[in-house]
Amino acid sequence: MNIKFPVVSLVLLILPGIVSADWFEDFKAEATKEQLHQFLYEMPKGGDLHQHLSGSGFAEWWFDLALSAKADGYLYYTKVKLNNCREHGWQGFKTTPYHLMFQTIVQNTWQALPECERDEYLPFSELSDKQKNAWMNSIRLDKPHEGREEFFETHWQRLGDLTANPYLRGDLIQRNFQAFADEGLIYVEPQVSAFGYRMPDGTPIPPEDVAAILRERLAKPDVKATGLTYRFQQAILRFLPNAEQALEQAYRFVSENEPYVAVNMVGREDHDKGHPLRFLSTLRKLRHEYNNVRLSIHAGEVDEPNYHVRDTLLLGADRIGHGLNLITDADTMRLMRHGPYMVEINLISNLLLEYYTDYSQHPFPEYLRIGIPVALSTDDRGMWDSTMTDEFYVAVTEFNLSWAEVKQLSENSLRYAFVDESVRDEMLETFQKRISKFERNASNTGAAGFSTQSAPRRSFICRRYDICRP
Ligand SMILES: [Zn+2]
Structure with a gap:
């Protein structure tokens, strides 16, 4: 077989497409802040693993x-x-x-x-x-x-009674999906409570019925057209007197209702009634019965040093929400390097909720660069009036991210998604294809290719970085 021709052709075909390793460094040096923001908007992304649906509505x-x-x-x-x-x-x-x-x-x-x-x-x-x-x-x-x-x-x-209407909730999901798809995401895993809903006359709606209403909404063409893959989490408020009972209800509900896959625990951690070990015995009991519930739990979103991240891993969480004070726990830091647990990073949330006065104090680059798996997420972006693009903008500009690091963040957000292996592999493949194409185009055009102004410029990015509506 004559193999000369294909080999020579392949080399010729590949050469013009070779991307120089430091093209992104050149890009950052050359781009205006508006061009970099537009680039990050158009850039294909992975998933958002940490977002509260009610807080995500603009x-x-x-x-x-x-x-x-x-x-x-x-x-x-x-x-x-x-x-x-x-x-x-x-x-x-x-x-x-x-x-x-x-x-x-x-x-x-x-x-x-x-x-x-x-x-x-x-x-x-x-x-x-x-x-x-x-x-x-x-x-x-x-x-x-x-x-x-x-x-x-x-x-x-x-927001009050607005959060107790399951139909409104379904429409809010659709708007969120559309906005995330416009930003190039592939996957979302919102925390969507199915508890506490009422009919207009005040009659309570059981969570199973809420799930059915949401599934019906998710089956409509305008949701399907977004192309997003999704799974839901049910969160409980951790400091309430009956939180153990709520945890049991949430477990049973998630186990039996698609697209729910995971339970989360939320609520301010400076309220010490909600500390992680309170739930250890309940979770151990639940694990005797249920085989299909995953855990992602908020931990370490607090100013004081403590062992909440370590204790939350003991609870069985595969992902940690925020993980800010992990930096104060050396043993757990070592345990998490190159480890199987991920920290969901929420840069804008942490600043606006005053865990830091500026980004020079944030532990994100330390986690990222010593090999603790991290991904960016939006938490309550409706209330911050910001976007996933803005999270990337903060990360790239405040911590001088390399192109490899930018891609790693998106890959992690898919690799640690609570989906079956086959779905995960498919999403990773889709991401690789999209990002390779984007990378080839962007490295060719340079910053000049990103001079349009289609990226949403909401009040956070305008106020803090002076990237405002034209
Ligand atoms: Zn959160």
């Missing part, structure tokens, strides 16, 4: 969806003034204080209020432009004085 989406929920029988009201009907007190969603403005309730809740309080609310359809903007701003963490307290104690409470 304010304008929530507003639109609240209005259109009328079609499903849900009419929403929001608090626009205070008549001082009460001196203090709690009402509505969990622990919502009376004085909190812009808390949102469904008509049925509104009707049950005394007249003095009913007068404090307006239906969404009657809000003025000023009130509409104020409502949207009230669920964005975008002011210098806003931080951890504002986020944990007012944002979720303001």
Whole structure:
């Protein structure tokens, strides 16, 4: 067989496509900040393994969806003034204080209020432009004085009854999927609670029915068209008195309801009632019965040094959410180098929730460069008013990432996804194909190839990096 021809042709074909090892260093040196941001937007990405669905909705989406929920029988009201009907007190969603403005309730809740309080609310359809903007701003963490307290104690409470509508939740999933697909993601694994939903008249909806409503929404063409692969997590609030019982319910639910695959534990870790070892005996009991539930758990998202990451690995978690104070635990750091456990990194979240005043203190580059598996994720990007592209922008510019490191982050976000091996391999192959093509094009065109302005420029990237809407 004459093999000369194919060998020579192959060499000739490959040569023009060879990508110089340091093309990305040249790219970074040459690109404007807008070009780099656009490049990162167009860049194919892997998955987002850490995102809370309610926190992932942008304010304008929530507003639109609240209005259109009328079609499903849900009419929403929001608090626009205070008549001082009460001196203090709690009402509505969990622990919502009376004085909190812009808390949102469904008509049925509104009707049950005394007249003095009913007068404090307006239906969404009657809000003025000023009130509409104020409502949207009230669920964005975008002011210098806003931080951890504002986020944990007012944002979720303001959303109130909006988070108890399963149809609205389905539409929110669709919008999220579309936005992530536009950013070039292949996979998402949102935390989507199936508990605590109600019909417009207040009748509770069982979690199995919620899952069925969501599956129906996921089967619609506009979700399928995004092409995303997805799995869901069910989270529990870890510091509540009945958290063990909630964990058992979540386990059973995840075990029996697709597309749920994993349980997570959330809630501020500076509230010590939710410490990891509290759940060890419950999880050991659950593992006697269930064989198909994965664990990704928030741990180390706290200022003080402690052993929460180590203890959370003992709970059986394969992935750690945040893992910020892992840096203070030398033994666990050594254990995790080149290890089977991944840390889900949320750079924008950590800054806005004041775990760091600037990125020079963040442990991410230390984890990345000593071989602790890490991937970038968005946590509550709706409330940060940011994107996955922005997470990459922060990582590349604050920590001078190499091209190999950028690709590694996306690969990790697929390699550690809670999916079967065959699905994982297929996603990794898709990513390799897409990123190789992108790399060839980008190294040819250089920064000049990224001068269009199609990347969303939300308020975080504008405020912090001065990359603003044209
Ligand atoms: Zn989180």
